[in-house]
Amino acid sequence: MEPWVKDYIWVIVLLPLIGAAFNGLVGFKLDKKVVSWVGCGTVGAAFAIGMVAFFSLLQLSPQHRHLTNHLYTWISVGKLKADAAFLVDPLSAIMILVVTGVGLVIHVYSVGYMAHDKSYWRFFSHLNLFIFFMLLLVLGDNLFLFFVGWEGVGLCSYLLIGFWYTEKYNAVCGMKAFIVNRIGDFGFIIGIFILFWAMAGRGVWTLNFMELQENAHLLADVKLWGVGVATLATLFFFVGAAGKSAQIPLYVWLPDAMAGPTPVSALIHAATMVTAGVYMIGRLNFLYLMAPATLTVVAVGGAATAILAASIGTVQNDIKRVLAYSTISQLGYMFMAMGVAAFSAGIFHLMTHAFFKALLFLGAGSVIHAMSDKKDMREMGGVRKRMPVTFWTFLVATLAITGIPGFAGFFSKDEILWMAASTPNPIFENLPSLLWIVGFLVAGLTAFYMFRLMFMTFFGECRADEHTKSHIHESPRAMTVPLVVLALFSVLGGYFGVPAILGGSNRIHNFLAPVFGGGGAGHALSPGVTLVSTAAKEGAAAVQGSHGLEVTLMVFSVIVVLAGIFVANFMYRKHPDYPARLADRFQRVYRAVLNKYYVDEFYHIVFTATLLRINAALAWFDDKVIDGIVNGVGWITRRFSSVNGVFDNLVIDGMVNGLAESTISAGGRLRKIQSGRIQTYLYYVLGGILIIVMIRLVV
């Protein structure tokens, strides 16, 4: 029996689009209330239908949990066919709920946060448009439609980062985000081509996810440039993911994206869009399983990003930037999970992260709002008493992200660490331990920078000027209610995935099993699976035998978290002068970290500046050389024709006067051409044709 909601999945996607169009077209004439109701209402309704879809899915037996809603054929050329069709399966169902759920909360929050903005309607229109594209990305049942959403969210990100466009800085940051994302998309589209080409070569003309999964085994021995095609395609897809999800080397745009309004940072640059890369790997897990090399790259890249970003996060002073680096770092965790084929762990962390990171940003927004739009933590401090709701919810989120037992982040992060440590890697034997050590260190660093942020912002004396100080106040209800809701989820979210060892049944893992396989839900892995998945299975089996390891790792990570908190407490509460002394002592290191290891500067010199120099050189070449040749030819012809003209006048004067004159005038006497000579010229041409034709006929 197919649930009725199957044929209405498109409504989920369409609703936010209607909201965007309505607010975008007539919003500027309307009252803010109407705009907010339309903006929030459409997302809320989408969430409600998403819920229905989710529960309908639960009614089905696990192996039948996929609903396809085919709308129409989008592009069809030759055998290439791209459908506008949506797919709801456990993976996309979770994503719909995260996107519309967190989205709804943030929309409501924006009602308060943006209340005084003149372009209120534009904000809601863009935000709704973002939800639309994000849902398209999540629900698209083929890579083409997925890509539409993928680029679309990039557009919305661009628009919203530069929302306050009158500041050039904001606009430039938006542009940077879009262009860096385009570089990633370039990789992604090449990946699509490779996959499409390889599948077509095997007679399967499709990029539909379900069909790809069924036929992925055909690619097992297809090679391109000496590399397995699955490896190559997945690597290129990962380039796209690195762009969208801010991983090394394309992470540079995300910190700058903080130029956008805070709800945007919460929704797009923390909870949803930046996790699209993780979702993509989950969606294409069957391909990644065939490519152990890519998985290794993903895992190593994720781990490297996690620690790099965490280290930068420890010294930043802008509250949003700390959170931005934290996001990059947490995304690194997710990629680490994906890289060890622990897909459900990655998606689980994606979900809990969406809750607590959105909460952190919204809380930060609430503080920024109260501090008269100041973002520098050095000018904050002690706001805890004036903003109790913000403080307590922020504390919950902080405990969640640092992984204090009982909070959401604990369950998801520790599952990742455990999987990383226990999944053997077929290429590097020592990788699991290495990944775990990095993850372990990042956990400590995370605890440190989060509590540093906590202490600098909420504790101690307020360091703001008197004017700002007098304005500090708790935010309006529209902003605090969302905080409370998200705080609730930052605690409860973890209980969807309590591991067996702690007496849970890891529900999310079982729910996702039909998509990711290997979950004991009766899903047969495709025959093309290779090394890693087998290894992963063996590893999982081995691990199941040694629950002791899991518990040991948990204890270790709790210890390092507590250590991080202790150090932060020591440095920023007990001895506030200590950080400055430390920075002075290790000035060089401090400077390098503070300046983000000069990666932006490096990119600027190597890429941007070089590109512009090449462009200028080419423009010169175009103007002087190519066009110079053209003009030179013109000049020579003109000289020649004037000589010719003199010759003509003297020698064959009158005989072919008209013809010669038209040549001369082409060079010199321009006015005459304009007054109608060209028509005459054409008559000559036509006359010429007739003469030639006649001559030929006679001869």
Place this chain on the structure above:
Amino acid sequence: MVAESSLLTWVVFTPLIGVAILLFVKPEREELLRWITLAVTLFVFFLSLPLFFKFNSDTYLMQFTQKIPWIPGYGIFYSVGIDGISLFLVLLTTFLMPICILSSWRYITEKIKQYMIAMLLLEMGMLGVFVALDLFLFYIFWEAMLIPMYLLIGVWGGPRKIYAAIKFFLYTMAGSLLMLVAILFLYFKSGMNTFDILKLYEAGFPLELQIWMFLAFAVAFAIKVPMFPFHTWLPDAHVEAPTAGSVILAAVLLKMGIYGFLRLAIPLFPQGSLYFTPLIIYLAIIGIIYGALVAMVQPDVKKLVAYSSVSHLGFVMLGIYALNMNGIEGGVYQMLSHGLSTGALFLLVGIIYERRHTRLIADFGGMQKRMPIFGAIFLIVVMSSIGLPGLNGFVGEFLILVGAFQVKKIYAIVAAVGVILSACYMLWMFQRMMFGKLDKPENEEVSDINKRELAYMLPVLVLIVLMGVYPSPFLRRMDASVAHFIALSQGKKEVYAFEDKAVNPVSHLLGKSKVGKSDGRMRDAQFTMHDAGFRVKRNR
């Protein structure tokens, strides 16, 4: 209303009736002149709509054909018809003409009567080129269209109009004369006593002849496209031309070059074309990257858009020379997309130029504040131009790259870099013009887009979205003709298969430039008409 067989003739020559009417209107009655021209162009557009709706997409044969002896002694016919490729170019032309007239409403203040007449003549010439099925007729239209365009630039253009007009004219003329020689040579060499393009497809010229003939045609068309390195007339012509001139130039005239390849150069001389395929692909790819890079540093918006055209048309050429369904259909689709989005860009530049009398990017900044609606439209058009999925530009670009990838992976990969670069130059330009602080006092009083301007921008926007979201009605009508074109480009006479092969038979030849070694499908140099065991029946 009009019999199907003479519909095309009506579409092509109705502008001429308009000219006749205009001749009787006094030059002082400016409003009347404008309204009459608008009415005529609108009428032509509605007249052309049945071409779309009554088009039979199941056949590659020419439709709406009409053939009347003209100069029978030389086998010259007045012969017109359209297939799935020319259909859209005709529609693009008739669609854009009323928009161009509307955009000139206040822009053109001098010699309005002459201007309107020139526009109508131009329309007739362009439509004629797209429907002519007789080489002689084709050439007449091809040349006839040059004159009004030349006048548009030379009379109503900017400060360096004379230089630009002459450059445009001489450049194109040089190409067309080469083509003329080739056409005449063809006529006598074939011994068929015909200028009928479809009949000449079957002539099967010897390889060496094909190479030279193709070269002559290709140069003429490559100048028109324009392909690197024949492109330098384009920035000059664009910068100096009035808004409507730029729109027509970008949207329609450049497409004539591509159309020339599709209708004449490739199917007439398939082996010659194959011989030059690698060269053309290289030039196309160079054009994509080079055009984009040079566009990035242009201080003048119109120049920037002009160089972006070089880049976009490089894409089109690449798609066509992929010689498979995806590539060619993508190429044809990209022609239409480019016509719309680049046409729209020029319209927008015209709107802002009318207000500020400058096109230098540096003279703007923060305009979004003064012109929010203009900014929104501008952004949509920019996104369409850089190929954002969901808008028209993506469909063509994507298909082209898929097609190119099937031929040789590196082609698509290098060309795809152009996609990144297009985002760079377009967004940078947009950011510098629209965002930031409004710090120039001259920009303070600029008014937002008015109703007339909105009226002609809206239809373009609707199509931009429609073609991105629902391309099927367009693609479906191309299928048969494109499949037939592929067959012709391989020297086949009939469409053997309607489908694409994973690796196109032509593709393996692309690496080698020696055509003579190709497989049995290629006819050898000795082929004559009588060897052809069969003739394909064609609708005449």
